[in-house]
Amino acid sequence: MKKIALKLSVLLGVAFLTFQMGCKKPSDNPEEIEETPVSGKATVSVEETIFPIMEDEVIIFENDYNRAKIELHKKTETEILKSIFQNSSQVVVLPRTLDSVELKNFKSKSIIPRITEIGTDALAFIVNAKEKDSTITTEEIVAVMLGKKSTRIKNLVFDNANSSSVRTIRELANVQVLPKEGVFSLNSNEELIRHIAANPGTVGVVGVNWLLQAPKDLQPYVENVKVLGVNNNKLKDNKFYKPTQSAIAKGDYPITRKLYLLNFQGTTGLGMGFASFVAGNKGQRIILKSGLVPAIMPSREILVKDK
Numbered sequence: 001m002k003k004i005a006l007k008l009s010v011l012l013g014v015a016f017l018t019f020q021m022g023c024k025k026p027s028d029n030p031e032e033i034e035e036t037p038v039s040g041k042a043t044v045s046v047e048e049t050i051f052p053i054m055e056d057e058v059i060i061f062e063n064d065y066n067r068a069k070i071e072l073h074k075k076t077e078t079e080i081l082k083s084i085f086q087n088s089s090q091v092v093v094l095p096r097t098l099d100s101v102e103l104k105n106f107k108s109k110s111i112i113p114r115i116t117e118i119g120t121d122a123l124a125f126i127v128n129a130k131e132k133d134s135t136i137t138t139e140e141i142v143a144v145m146l147g148k149k150s151t152r153i154k155n156l157v158f159d160n161a162n163s164s165s166v167r168t169i170r171e172l173a174n175v176q177v178l179p180k181e182g183v184f185s186l187n188s189n190e191e192l193i194r195h196i197a198a199n200p201g202t203v204g205v206v207g208v209n210w211l212l213q214a215p216k217d218l219q220p221y222v223e224n225v226k227v228l229g230v231n232n233n234k235l236k237d238n239k240f241y242k243p244t245q246s247a248i249a250k251g252d253y254p255i256t257r258k259l260y261l262l263n264f265q266g267t268t269g270l271g272m273g274f275a276s277f278v279a280g281n282k283g284q285r286i287i288l289k290s291g292l293v294p295a296i297m298p299s300r301e302i303l304v305k306d307k
Contacts (some may be wrong), residue, residue, distance in 0.1 A: 037273025039067040043115060044274065045083060045092045047164050048074045048189060049207025050121055050259060054093055055289050056213070060286060061277050068270055078162035090264045095121060095164045095207075095257035107262075114263040116275045118283070120293040122243035122256045123165055126193070126225040128200040135229040136203065137238045138172070138254055147179035154182075155202040159192045161185040162227040165205050168257060190218055197224040208243045212291035230254055249293045259292075282293035 007118050046054045051074045058070045075083070077096070084088035085105070097115055098106070106113060124273050125136050133152065144156045158166050161178070166185065170176065178185075189210045196204040204225070215223045228241035232254040240251075247253040261278055263271040277283045284294035 005196075009090065013184070013231060018022070034066050037270060038065040038124060039270060040270045041069045041071070042091055042270035043071045043073060043089070044271070045073045045075050045080050045089045046092050046250045047077050047080060047092075049093060049123075049159065049164055050093065050209050050294065051123075051189075052209050052215075053119075053287060053292060056290065057274075057278050057283055060282065061274060062099065063199055064282075066279075068267070070270070070274060076160050076162035077164040084262070084264060087264075091274070092262050092264075093118075093259065094262065095168075095259055097260045098262070111266065112263060114272065116261045116263070116279050117188070117258055117295045118261050118278050119259040119287045119295050120256050121259055122208045122248050122253055123168055124206050124211055124243045125228045125230060126196050126204045126206055126211070127202070127228060128196055128198075129224045130200055130225045131226060133228065134226070135231070135266050137231050140231055141169065141230075142173040144182050145173035145175050145179065147181065152185035153203050156183045157192060157195060157202050157204045158185040159189045159204075159206060160187060162259070165207065168255065190215075193218060193225060194221050197221040203228070209290065209292060221284065245291050245293060259295075 028191070035041070044054070044058075051072070054072060058072060062068055062070065077094060080089060080092050080094060084092060097117075098113065103113075125141075127133065140150055140153055141156070144150050144153050158169075160166070163185075166178065170178075186195060189206050192204050192206055193210065193214070196202060210218075211222055211225075211227065227242055229242050230253065231238050231240045232252055234254065235252070241247040241252045241254070243253050243256075248256050261275045263275055265271045278287075279295065281298045284296055285298040287294040288298060
């Protein structure tokens with residue numbers, strides 16, 4: 001009888017442990033969670049001129065999928081391109097896509113990146129709020145980039161020598177290197193805005209996202225800068241436009257860039273899930289509310305009540 005009771009006790013103990021293991025709460029540690037499109041951990045490198053909007057996207061994505069953890073790394077465009085060619089970055093966000101040579105390079109390695117267009121931004125030209133000028137011409141910008149003296153632009157200042165801002169304006173002026181005089185770079189968009197707010201007489205080139213979604217500690221400096229209107233010499237009227245959402249969407253503002261999320265994971269992982277989220281209705285609505293232009297205008301639900 002004692003043996004039967006002992007065996008029964010052991011069986012009940014095993015059954016209890018099995019039940020406890022089955023009811024064990026799944027780990028919330030991202031390192032221990034299996035990676036899927038909506039769970040696990042991923043690192044995303046973001047070009048610094050568009051960093052604020054991607055912070056918003058990650059906050060909402062992680063709120064919707066609490067078993068997902070995305071770590072954002074703010075980098076220059078040059079740093080990101082170097083990292084993807086060295087296979088050290090698998091998911092990146094850039095204000096440009098890959099060109100035919102770059103795509104061919106990846107194809108030779110049997111790597112086919114998933115490229116998703118997510119929106120459009122612009123580069124803003126800012127001066128100290130005390131400046132009288134309210135406009136600048138593309139011809140003046142190009143002239144300074146060519147190393148010519150300008151009576152209106154004492155110095156043209158960029159956020160970083162390796163940023164997308166420099167590459168974009170170099171392409172506008174069709175120059176390969178920056179001139180030795182009249183143009184210089186700092187270390188970040190934040191430093192650039194602070195510099196312009198404290199130094200009249202200089203023109204700064206900044207990603208408009210930093211003006212629209214400035215961190216709290218930067219807002220007093222943003223309030224002390226003025227955004228210049230820029231003429232669009234490709235339009236018949238050659239009018240001046242500021243980088244408003246409407247002017248960017250219509251193509252009136254002359255210096256805009258398409259934004260892309262590039263996924264090199266090669267698997268159906270968190271990178272794919274995040275790209276789908278940003279390109280989806282909720283992610284596009286976040287971009288719309290930020291003041292940038294979404295790649296696809298999010299749908300709007302209208303409730304119709306029966307009378």
